[in-house]
Each structure stands twice: as structure tokens, then as C-alpha cells.
Amino acid sequence: MGMGAVEVKIKSDCSGVDWKAVSDTLRDVGMAYHEPDVHRKAFENSHTALFAYQGDRLIGFGRAISDGAYQAAVYDVAVIPEFQKQGIGTVILGHIRARLPRCNIILYAAPGKGGFYEKLGFRRMKTGMALFQNAAAMRQKGFTE
Ligand SMILES: CC(C)(COP(=O)(O)OP(=O)(O)OC[C@H]1O[C@@H](n2cnc3c(N)ncnc32)[C@H](O)[C@@H]1OP(=O)(O)O)[C@@H](O)C(=O)NCCC(=O)NCCS
Numbered sequence: 001m002g003m004g005a006v007e008v009k010i011k012s013d014c015s016g017v018d019w020k021a022v023s024d025t026l027r028d029v030g031m032a033y034h035e036p037d038v039h040r041k042a043f044e045n046s047h048t049a050l051f052a053y054q055g056d057r058l059i060g061f062g063r064a065i066s067d068g069a070y071q072a073a074v075y076d077v078a079v080i081p082e083f084q085k086q087g088i089g090t091v092i093l094g095h096i097r098a099r100l101p102r103c104n105i106i107l108y109a110a111p112g113k114g115g116f117y118e119k120l121g122f123r124r125m126k127t128g129m130a131l132f133q134n135a136a137a138m139r140q141k142g143f144t145e
Contacts, residue, residue, distance in 0.1 A: 074107040
């Protein structure tokens with residue numbers, strides 16, 4: 001799957017995932033990242049966790065927490081820089097959506113990333129409220145007023 005010459009396999013199995021690569025990728029693309037084991041816990045405890053591979057190489061991922069009935073929230077969608085803009089993010093989001101039928105899906109985009117989600121039909125929320133652990137940093141990064 002994917003577009004152009006990139007042959008991408010999507011897996012939903014958390015076993016065997018290189019969690020350091022997850023942490024490094026999130027850091028490299030400028031998103032919040034944690035120790036590898038913290039990501040393992042987050043992905044394993046999610047309703048849906050998806051990983052995009054080219055061969056053995058992890059090139060993107062994403063996850064959603066959900067009640068499995070009507071509400072879901074998407075987190076940690078990232079594609080490594082050299083594979084961006086080739087449709088892989090769209091494929092990951094499509095697989096996440098397919099696993100959340102009848103669910104509302106919310107997320108907060110990293111500053112500058114909203115355009116990607118708008119192209120997929122998401123709209124900016126007007127009443128979003130957040131109680132962030134790192135409130136001052138999130139405000140400084142432009143996530144909150
Ligand atoms: C955002 C991200 C998940 C998208 O994954 P991707 O595989 O690159 O996205 P796709 O190739 O599926 O793009 C789908 C569409 O969204 C657009 N798009 C992708 N990233 C975008 C962005 N940051 N802003 C606006 N549009 C974007 C693409 O141009 C494409 O449009 P098209 O269909 O008209 O060509 C990925 O680029 C990523 O991890 N980025 C790192 C974080 C980041 O970009 N931060 C913002 C800049 S500071």
C-alpha cells in the first residue's frame with residue numbers, strides 16, 4: 001500500500017516493535033517523546049496501534065485510545081522525514097479510522113500539522129479544553145491560550 005514506489009506494510013502487533021525507534025522518530029519530527037518503555041506502555045494500552053514498515057524498517061506509526069463504541073482520540077501519528085509526503089500518513093490514519101467505526105475522533109495536531117488533518121476531513125475544534133501535565137511548555141509551543 002501507499003503511493004508511488006514505496007511498498008508499505010501496516011501491522012497492528014505491538015510485539016517486536018523497536019520502541020527506541022518510536023521515541024527517536026517522535027523526537028526527530030519535533031513531537032513529544034518519552035523513554036522507549038513509556039511508548040511501549042502507551043501503544044500496548046491503546047485501542048488501536050498501527051505501525052508502517054518498509055521491509056523491516058519502521059517508517060511510521062500512530063495510535064488511538066478509545067471506548068470502542070463512540071469516542072476515540074488519536075495520538076502519536078508520525079512518519080519519518082524521508083518518507084513523508086508519500087501518502088503513508090494518510091494510510092495510517094485510514095487504518096486507524098477503519099478500526100473505529102461509529103466513533104467520533106478527536107486529536108490535537110502539532111503546530112503546523114493541522115493541514116494534514118484538514119485534508120482528511122478533520123475540522124478545528126472551537127471548544128477544546130486541555131489540562132496538560134506540562135502546561136507552561138504546551139502554552140509556549142502554541143497548543144493552548
Ligand atoms: C504530518 C504527517 C504525519 C503526515 O504524514 P505524511 O505521510 O507525510 O502525509 P501524506 O503524504 O499522507 O499527506 C497527505 C496530504 O497532507 C499534506 N500534508 C502533509 N503534512 C502536512 C503539513 N504538515 N501541513 C499541511 N499539509 C500537509 C500532504 O501534502 C498531502 O497533501 P496532498 O494529498 O494534497 O498531496 C507527517 O508528515 C509527519 O510525521 N510530520 C512530522 C511532524 C510535522 O510535520 N510537523 C509539522 C511541521 S512543524
